Amino acid sequence: MLTFNSRYTAIIPAAGIGRRMQSDIPKQYLTIAGKTLLEHCVNVFLCHPLIDHVVVVVHPNDAEAARLLSKDVHVITGGAQRADSVLAGVQYAQETLRSEWVLVHDAARPGINMALIDNLIATVKGTEGGILALPAVDTVKGASRKTQCATDDSDAVPTTIDKTLNRETIWLAQTPQMFKTAALQQALEYALSKKLQITDEASAMELMGVEVCLVEGTAENFKVTKPADLALAGFYISQKNNLKGANACE
Numbered sequence: 001m002l003t004f005n006s007r008y009t010a011i012i013p014a015a016g017i018g019r020r021m022q023s024d025i026p027k028q029y030l031t032i033a034g035k036t037l038l039e040h041c042v043n044v045f046l047c048h049p050l051i052d053h054v055v056v057v058v059h060p061n062d063a064e065a066a067r068l069l070s071k072d073v074h075v076i077t078g079g080a081q082r083a084d085s086v087l088a089g090v091q092y093a094q095e096t097l098r099s100e101w102v103l104v105h106d107a108a109r110p111g112i113n114m115a116l117i118d119n120l121i122a123t124v125k126g127t128e129g130g131i132l133a134l135p136a137v138d139t140v141k142g143a144s145r146k147t148q149c150a151t152d153d154s155d156a157v158p159t160t161i162d163k164t165l166n167r168e169t170i171w172l173a174q175t176p177q178m179f180k181t182a183a184l185q186q187a188l189e190y191a192l193s194k195k196l197q198i199t200d201e202a203s204a205m206e207l208m209g210v211e212v213c214l215v216e217g218t219a220e221n222f223k224v225t226k227p228a229d230l231a232l233a234g235f236y237i238s239q240k241n242n243l244k245g246a247n248a249c250e
């Protein structure tokens with residue numbers, strides 16, 4: 001029987017290069033209100049009373065995180081894909097920190113806040129795991145190609161996903177994604193061993209037959225991905241700073 005030394009560990013995958021952001025530096029080091037996206041994320045988890053450890057997973061060539069972040073933060077090396085980086089964090093949480101649960105949160109989502117973490121933990125801790133997600137508010141289309149207008153290929157005609165699934169059943173996954181450490185390690189190792197392309201932790205858990213809970217997130221918790229996203233993230237952070245006042249923890 002595995003004994004746990006801690007209950008909840010936050011894993012922040014931050015080993016990406018931010019290709020779609022088209023910036024000179026990896027997007028997690030872009031700054032808003034004087035702090036990097038990474039610091040905005042890490043600070044919220046460091047402040048949260050239930051989070052026992054924060055593990056940041058960085059690119060092998062990244063010397064910035066260790067310089068930038070509090071000595072309380074565990075900084076480890078990630079891998080080629082997001083799933084590889086997350087697995088490195090989960091293995092560390094399992095083998096070194098002996099943590100019962102992990103909450104995996106993208107360093108590119110600086111709009112996370114204490115209330116979202118509170119709600120996720122309170123809702124998910126009695127289940128096999130869950131994630132923050134946003135119910136779709138637009139009609140969702142699926143298409144076999146990226147082109148907006150398919151003129152030369154009839155099979156690229158978009159289909160309206162709503163026809164088969166009504167809009168209430170379409171959710172857009174966010175993070176944190178919260179699972180039992182051992183179960184997530186097993187699921188990720190399985191998915192990666194089968195060379196399956198998985199883009200979030202829930203996908204790996206679903207392969208193991210787990211019914212993943214969906215907990216409603218917020219628009220503020222969106223992922224900074226493309227150049228125009230930085231200004232929007234800046235707006236949300238300035239709103240949060242105006243609200244939190246002197247409370248450094250938020």
Ligand SMILES: Nc1ccn([C@@H]2O[C@H](COP(=O)(O)OP(=O)(O)OP(=O)(O)O)[C@@H](O)[C@H]2O)c(=O)n1
Nearest residue numbers: 013014015016017018019020080081082085107
């Ligand atoms: N090998 C990787 C790839 C991504 N990530 C992290 O996973 C999060 C979400 O991934 P994404 O938004 O795709 O970031 P990038 O991979 O950096 O972006 P891009 O796909 O545009 O290169 C980010 O915090 C990113 O740093 C990671 O830890 N390890």
Ligand SMILES: C[C@](O)(CO)[C@H](O)COP(=O)(O)O
Nearest residue numbers: 082106173174175199200223
């Ligand atoms: C994990 C995630 O943020 C959930 O929406 C998303 O899958 C990350 O995808 P990316 O291509 O690594 O940004």
